Amino acid sequence: MAIQRTFSILKPDATERNITGAINALIEKAGLRIVAQKRIHMTRGQAETFYAVHKERPFFGELVDFMTSGPVVVQVLEGDNAIAKYRDVMGATDPSKAADGTIRKLHAKSIGENSVHGSDAPETAAIEIAQFFAGNEIVG
Ligand code: ATP
Ligand code: MG
Numbered sequence: 001m002a003i004q005r006t007f008s009i010l011k012p013d014a015t016e017r018n019i020t021g022a023i024n025a026l027i028e029k030a031g032l033r034i035v036a037q038k039r040i041h042m043t044r045g046q047a048e049t050f051y052a053v054h055k056e057r058p059f060f061g062e063l064v065d066f067m068t069s070g071p072v073v074v075q076v077l078e079g080d081n082a083i084a085k086y087r088d089v090m091g092a093t094d095p096s097k098a099a100d101g102t103i104r105k106l107h108a109k110s111i112g113e114n115s116v117h118g119s120d121a122p123e124t125a126a127i128e129i130a131q132f133f134a135g136n137e138i139v140g
Pocket of ligand 1: 054059062063092093111112113114116117118119120
């Protein structure tokens with residue numbers, strides 16, 4: 001399988017509980033390399049753009065409120081089959097359905113406050129990475 005890059009966010013419930021290092025340890029243990037990382041406070045505009053695909057969903061307002069409620073850590077992860085691999089490491093959106101050992105099973109608080117985001121396809125990964133990182137901020 002080819003080396004890929006995926007976009008990750010450690011969400012406000014993770015920064016609030018000071019568990020970003022614990023999550024990064026799970027990411028690295030899975031063989032993914034953190035090739036870019038920064039801590040930011042998303043604006044509403046950034047969050048609305050990022051989650052535009054969900055703008056008709058009933059939870060959109062709640063999702064934007066949550067993503068702007070505190071700092072997040074945005075990351076680029078690199079590795080073999082990184083997009084699918086990170087989705088596996090994250091676990092299901094709803095932590096009560098997530099497999100044992102996954103980030104969401106171990107750390108997520110609820111279906112909304114679920115600790116991490118990971119891109120779902122190569123096209124979305126490229127768009128999401130470009131929203132938050134310049135090329136020279138990614139060092140593989
Ligand atoms: P992400 O896109 O954050 O990686 P995902 O792909 O597992 O998560 P999506 O269906 O894309 O899940 O939903 C995006 C985010 O919207 C979820 O991670 C979660 O924070 C929030 N969300 C999804 N479903 C609900 C819901 N029913 N109620 C509240 N928030 C939700
Ligand atoms: Mg998604």
